[in-house]
Amino acid sequence: MNPINYLYLSALLFTIGGAGVLFRRNAIIVFMCVELMLNACNLAFVTFARLHGNLDGQIFAFFTMVVAAAEVVVGLAIIVTFFRSRHSASVDDASLMKL
Amino acid sequence: MDHLIGALVGAPLLGAGVLLAGGRRLDRAGHWIGCLLAAVSFALGAALFADMLGKPTGQRTLTSHLFSWVPVGGFRADVAFQLDQLSMTFVLLITGVGTLIHIYSVGYMAHDENRRRFFGYLNLFLAAMLLLVLANNYLLLYAGWEGVGLASYLLIGFWQHKPSAATAAKKAFIVNRVGDMGLSIAIMVLFTTFGTFSFAPVFAHATSASQAKLTVVGLLLLLGACGKSAQVPLQSWLGDAMEGPTPVSALIHAATMVTAGVYLVTRSGVIFNAAPTAQLAVCVVGAVTLMFGAIVGCAKDDIKKALAGSTMSQIGYMMLAAGLGPIGYVFAIMHLVTHGFFKAGLFLGAGSVMHGMNDEVDMRKYGGLRGYMPITYVTFGLGYLAIIGFPGLSGFWSKDKIIEAAFAKGGTEGWILGGVALLGAGITAYYMTRVMVMTFFGERRWQPAPEPDTAPSVEPGIEVHPGDLPHPHESPKVMTIPMIVLAVGSVFAGGLFSINSAFVKWLQPVTGHSEGHSPVTTGEVTAATLVVLAVGVALAWAQYGRAPVPVTAPRGSLLTRAARRDLLQDDFNHVVLVRGGEHLTRSLVYLDHSLVDGAVNGTAASVGGLSARLRQVQNGYVRSYAVSMLGGTAVLVAATLLMRAV
Numbered sequence: 134m135n136p137i138n139y140l141y142l143s144a145l146l147f148t149i150g151g152a153g154v155l156f157r158r159n160a161i162i163v164f165m166c167v168e169l170m171l172n173a174c175n176l177a178f179v180t181f182a183r184l185h186g187n188l189d190g191q192i193f194a195f196f197t198m199v200v201a202a203a204e205v206v207v208g209l210a211i212i213v214t215f216f217r218s219r220h221s222a223s224v225d226d227a228s229l230m231k232l
Numbered sequence: 233m234d235h236l237i238g239a240l241v242g243a244p245l246l247g248a249g250v251l252l253a254g255g256r257r258l259d260r261a262g263h264w265i266g267c268l269l270a271a272v273s274f275a276l277g278a279a280l281f282a283d284m285l286g287k288p289t290g291q292r293t294l295t296s297h298l299f300s301w302v303p304v305g306g307f308r309a310d311v312a313f314q315l316d317q318l319s320m321t322f323v324l325l326i327t328g329v330g331t332l333i334h335i336y337s338v339g340y341m342a343h344d345e346n347r348r349r350f351f352g353y354l355n356l357f358l359a360a361m362l363l364l365v366l367a368n369n370y371l372l373l374y375a376g377w378e379g380v381g382l383a384s385y386l387l388i389g390f391w392q393h394k395p396s397a398a399t400a401a402k403k404a405f406i407v408n409r410v411g412d413m414g415l416s417i418a419i420m421v422l423f424t425t426f427g428t429f430s431f432a433p434v435f436a437h438a439t440s441a442s443q444a445k446l447t448v449v450g451l452l453l454l455l456g457a458c459g460k461s462a463q464v465p466l467q468s469w470l471g472d473a474m475e476g477p478t479p480v481s482a483l484i485h486a487a488t489m490v491t492a493g494v495y496l497v498t499r500s501g502v503i504f505n506a507a508p509t510a511q512l513a514v515c516v517v518g519a520v521t522l523m524f525g526a527i528v529g530c531a532k533d534d535i536k537k538a539l540a541g542s543t544m545s546q547i548g549y550m551m552l553a554a555g556l557g558p559i560g561y562v563f564a565i566m567h568l569v570t571h572g573f574f575k576a577g578l579f580l581g582a583g584s585v586m587h588g589m590n591d592e593v594d595m596r597k598y599g600g601l602r603g604y605m606p607i608t609y610v611t612f613g614l615g616y617l618a619i620i621g622f623p624g625l626s627g628f629w630s631k632d633k634i635i636e637a638a639f640a641k642g643g644t645e646g647w648i649l650g651g652v653a654l655l656g657a658g659i660t661a662y663y664m665t666r667v668m669v670m671t672f673f674g675e676r677r678w679q680p681a682p683e684p685d686t687a688p689s690v691e692p693g694i695e696v697h698p699g700d701l702p703h704p705h706e707s708p709k710v711m712t713i714p715m716i717v718l719a720v721g722s723v724f725a726g727g728l729f730s731i732n733s734a735f736v737k738w739l740q741p742v743t744g745h746s747e748g749h750s751p752v753t754t755g756e757v758t759a760a761t762l763v764v765l766a767v768g769v770a771l772a773w774a775q776y777g778r779a780p781v782p783v784t785a786p787r788g789s790l791l792t793r794a795a796r797r798d799l800l801q802d803d804f805n806h807v808v809l810v811r812g813g814e815h816l817t818r819s820l821v822y823l824d825h826s827l828v829d830g831a832v833n834g835t836a837a838s839v840g841g842l843s844a845r846l847r848q849v850q851n852g853y854v855r856s857y858a859v860s861m862l863g864g865t866a867v868l869v870a871a872t873l874l875m876r877a878v
Binding site: 151158 | 853
């Protein structure tokens with residue numbers, strides 16, 4: 134199979150993730166969509182590694198996974214704290230900084 | 233002797249300081265301290281005069297450098313004095329007449345609880361005027377000039393509880409500011425042109441400056457002189473200045489203040505000689521003021537205001553003479569000195585009359601006073617004869633010389649100026665006779681106070697306080713002695729100066745002198761002057777001496793009514809300057825509101841409006857921020873790709 138198709142898939146996944154971040158209100162789903170975008174990037178990295186025949190892309194994919202794991206820890210903690218104080222997981226309720 | 237010059241100014245200044253800072257504890261002796269220090273100043277002046285007379289003509293100028301006032305780089309202003317024949321003349325006049333007025337004031341202000349303060353101001357006035365005439369540079373002269381303005385303000389408004397006095401003081405000060413502005417600009421121009429304020433270097437290089445610049449300086453100096461000397465168009469303050477106590481009027485009109493303008497023009501003679509246009513302007517101002525003051529003096533019923541009109545007119549003579557150049561300077565100063573004697577005498581006489589008449593100033597309510605106050609009558613009468621130029625008395629010698637010099641200017645100008653001066657002499661005779669006759673001759677037009685031993689015959693229902701009615705009496709000696717001294721001066725000063733042309737020879741080294749080419753002889757001028765004099769006196773006698781004087785003023789002709797209103801000077805100032813100023817400020821305010829404020833407010837409003845629009849972007853929804861981030865990223869990527877494609 135032509136590896137270029139993986140790139141199309143990656144772009145599709147990234148778009149889905151981006152749309153989810155922009156249009157959904159539930160913080161958990163927004164968060165999941167962010168993860169989806171990261172994984173779309175991972176897919177692109179791996180595909181490029183395969184295309185170029187070196188391991189740079191795969192190494193970057195591992196870095197991304199580690200950063201994503203850390204981000205999940207911090208992000209989920211923020212969401213939980215937010216839910217506790219606001220009794221809501223909607224990102225629209227996080228508007229304290231607005232005038 | 234040099235260091236005495238500082239003491240000359242210092243004595244009255246010390247007096248002013250002690251009296252004004254000393255407070256109430258000096259109330260009992262304050263007036264004598266004031267008199268003493270004025271007399272000390274006069275004594276010093278007399279000593280310096282004797283010393284000066286002993287020296288040869290060429291070495292009579294004394295200089296005294298006290299200290300450097302403002303030494304900044306090339307800008308040097310010194311407190312330094314210069315005493316030459318011109319300054320000496322002024323010093324003797326200021327301190328001599330000033331001291332007499334001080335002594336007179338002891339009696340005149342006897343019942344005023346602020347007499348100490350009054351003497352402090354009088355001393356300040358003398359000190360400022362002495363500083364003015366003794367300065368050896370224009371900046372120090374300006375300091376004295378402003379000091380005179382301040383002292384006159386304080387003295388004119390001395391009875392500041394009267395709104396009219398407070399207003400008159402303000403008016404004098406503000407009108408003087410206009411003139412002061414001219415003088416200060418003239419001094420600045422002089423400094424930028426010559427790089428110094430001192431008289432000697434300025435006059436030495438005066439002819440090297442351009443004609444235009446000298447004319448500008450001359451006209452600005454004239455503006456300054458107009459303010460201080462109450463010349464048209466800055467004459468309006470003089471009449472109102474009569475609100476001050478009468479000794480102040482005498483001081484302002486005879487010894488200090490109004491003579492400052494004549495001094496300035498004479499002192500700056502070198503500049504005026506090199507600027508014929510400015511010189512002609514001085515002549516015209518003098519001639520116009522001469523007529524203006526004389527006409528006003530003819531119509532006033534207030535004795536002090538009539539005398540004020542007379543002063544304006546006489547100072548006009550001096551300005552006219554000073555504008556004639558070397559043919560006139562000496563006579564301007566000579567008339568100034570003789571005028572100092574008789575005008576001081578006249579004002580002190582008027583004060584004495586008011587003193588006896590319960591401060592009544594309306595001459596229509598005088599009449600027949602010669603029997604009640606003989607000394608005042610005689611001294612006032614001698615002053616009167618001197619001012620109209622009765623042959624042999626002071627005014628005759630000095631005024632005739634001015635008329636003659638005006639003719640000697642030559643050409644059409646000479647005939648016009650000479651004619652105006654001659655006519656002025658006639659009007660002078662008319663208005664002074666009017667004052668004299670209305671005050672001392674004719675029948676009584678006042679209701680005398682009842683004798684203390686007779687019971688007042690009072691109609692029931694009408695309350696008459698005996699104290700309110702005048703009972704004319706001669707003033708105390710402390711007032712009459714200065715009047716007698718001044719009367720003696722009014723009689724003999726002019727003749728003394730004219731013996732062997734003594735005054736001309738005395739002043740010539742400073743001001744220069746030339747005879748000019750008069751189209752008429754001295755005899756003809758004298759004859760013509762005597763004729764107009766006789767006509768003026770006869771007219772006034774016919775009008776006020778033979779016919780009874782109505783107690784209420786008749787309506788009078790259009791000119792009389794205008795002259796009573798000071799020839800509409802205040803109306804003119806009100807319509808042109810006050811209204812004009814109001815319109816100007818109003819339009820400026822409008823411009824400020826619409827243009828300046830409009831621009832500022834408009835900018836603020838548009839920034840505010842734009843910000844309000846931009847605020848919509850900050851809606852607090854994370855998603856919309858994310859969209860803008862995405863959009864931004866897309867734009868960046870697109871731009872990068874585009875750049876690469878190109």
